[in-house]
Amino acid sequence: MAMAMAMRRAGRAGALMRGAEFWGNGATGSARCMASVARVEDERSSSSGRALGAFGALLGAGALYGSCQGMINSEPAAAEEAGPKSALNPKEFVKFKLAEVHDVNHNTKVYRFTFDSQEALGLNVASCLITKAEIGKKKDGSPNYVIRPYTPISPPDSKGYFDLLIKIYPEGKMTQHLAHLKPGDELDVKGPIPKLPYTPNMKKQIGMVAGGTGITPMLQVIDAIVSNPEDNTQVSLVFANTSPADILLKAKLDALSFAHPNFKVFYVVDKSSEEWKGGKGYLNKDMLVKGLPAPSDDTLILVCGPPGMMNIVSGDKAPDRSQGELVGILKDLGYTSEQVFKF
Ligand SMILES: Cc1cc2nc3c(=O)[nH]c(=O)nc-3n(C[C@H](O)[C@H](O)[C@H](O)COP(=O)(O)OP(=O)(O)OC[C@H]3O[C@@H](n4cnc5c(N)ncnc54)[C@H](O)[C@@H]3O)c2cc1C
Structure with missing residues (x-):
């Protein structure tokens, strides 16, 4: 046990050293990845920070691991004992300042928002945030608010900042608004909105099927598992x-997989080159048999991706955003609805 913990720590240190590679996959081309989406157009609703310096802080591992927080903040011990104040409010929108934006590929960016460095974001794994922006006017001239959920990819206990990985749609209402935000601009954010209450070792195996930006909730769970030496969950991601x-985030996922023997990732692409060694084409039964743990009461499969992928893999969520019926490949492979969670 002690040896396993020491090996995990050593692996983690290795990942930290490779942190500078995490974000830069230098990717180009068209990304699929329309995350599954319950859109909330708010026609009714009307409802602070510290810049962190060079964006290199985001590109490095300090953005990804709570253990690096001390490099950014150092609070008095008493404040730590009391627990830092949460920057989020689940009942009200709070304004957060955009500090920096980083291109991940031709249509996806990471946005870093900042707040008081003495405060923690106050996120529990896995949860998302709700964003709100005034976009245009209604017919009567009153403001039109657009509301969209996003899932932070920074550590849930990070103090002073959070990061969102967002695919920009050419015609997307919120994402076009975000695409035009500049450092110093503010965004209204409410949360956290709990999705899957993850607890360490709640299952022996967790399988994940993600498409495009559907990786964001998976990353929260993966980070929670691999950053906790007491969590022995085996995680397999099909991406x-x-x-x-x-x-x-291929570089980050590869580094995590390299550093943590309990995390494996299998990539699948629709359009591959001859050298490509991962899965080719749309997700199918063979890929999920190969990439996921077998059905069992000790297994949980998490699914998040564009509607087309959800339909093939598990069936999409119900219109009221409840889990809906389990259909598709996972059902055919013998998983029960209790063994599958759709984000
Ligand atoms: C719980 C949750 C978490 C999420 N987390 C993330 C995340 O971490 N990162 C992320 O990038 N996304 C995430 N999303 C998706 C996100 O909330 C938005 O739906 C997404 O960014 C698009 O919003 P938009 O307003 O820009 O686009 P919209 O205006 O809603 O349009 C999206 C796309 O659909 C097209 N479209 C719009 N309306 C129609 C229509 N009627 N018919 C056909 N096409 C249409 C648009 O042209 C555009 O290309 C999440 C969604 C959920 C439900």
């Missing part, structure tokens, strides 16, 4: 994207 160049 579908359009082409090898479109694979979001």
Whole structure:
């Protein structure tokens, strides 16, 4: 046990050293990845920070691991004992300042928002945030608000900042608004909105099927598992994207897999080159048999991706955003609805 913990720590240190590679996959080409989406157009609703310096902080491992927080903040011990104040409010929108934006590929960016460095974001794994922006006017001239959920990819206990990985749609209402934000601009954010209450070792195996930006909730769970030496969960991720160049956060995922023997990733792309060694084409039974743990009461499969992928793999969520019926490949492979969670 002690040896296993020491090996995990050593692996983690290795990942930290490779942190500078995490974000830059230098990808180009078209990304598929329309995350599954319950859109909330708010026609009714009307409802602070510290810049972190060079964006290199985001590109490095400090953005990804709570253990690096001390490099950014150092609070008095008493404040730590009391627990830092949460920057988020689940009942009200709070304004967060955009500090920096980084291109991940031709249509996907990481946005870093900042707040008081003495405060923690106050996120529990796995949860998302709700964003709100005034976009246009209603017929009566009053403001039109657009509301969209996004899933932070920074550590849930990070103090002073959070990061969102967002695919920009040419015609997308919120994402076009975000695409035009500049450092110093503010965004209204509410949350956290709990999705899957993850607890360490809640299952022996967790399988994940993600498409495009559907990786964001998976990353929260993966980071929670691999950053906790007491968590022995085996994690297998099947990650579908359009082409090898479109694979979001590949360098980070590869580094995590290299550093943590309990995390494995299998990439699948629709458009591959001859050298491509991962899965080719759309997700199918063979790929999921190969990439996921077998059905069992000790297994949980998490699914998140564009509607087309959800339909093939598990069936999409119900219109009221409840889990809906389990259909598709996972059902055919013998998983029960209790063994599958759709984000
Ligand atoms: C729980 C949750 C978490 C999420 N987390 C993330 C995340 O971490 N990162 C991320 O990038 N996304 C995430 N999303 C998706 C995100 O909330 C938005 O739906 C997405 O960014 C698109 O919003 P938009 O307003 O820009 O686009 P929209 O205006 O809603 O349009 C999206 C696309 O669909 C097209 N479109 C719009 N309306 C129609 C229509 N009627 N018919 C056909 N096409 C249409 C648009 O042209 C555009 O290409 C998440 C969704 C959920 C539900």
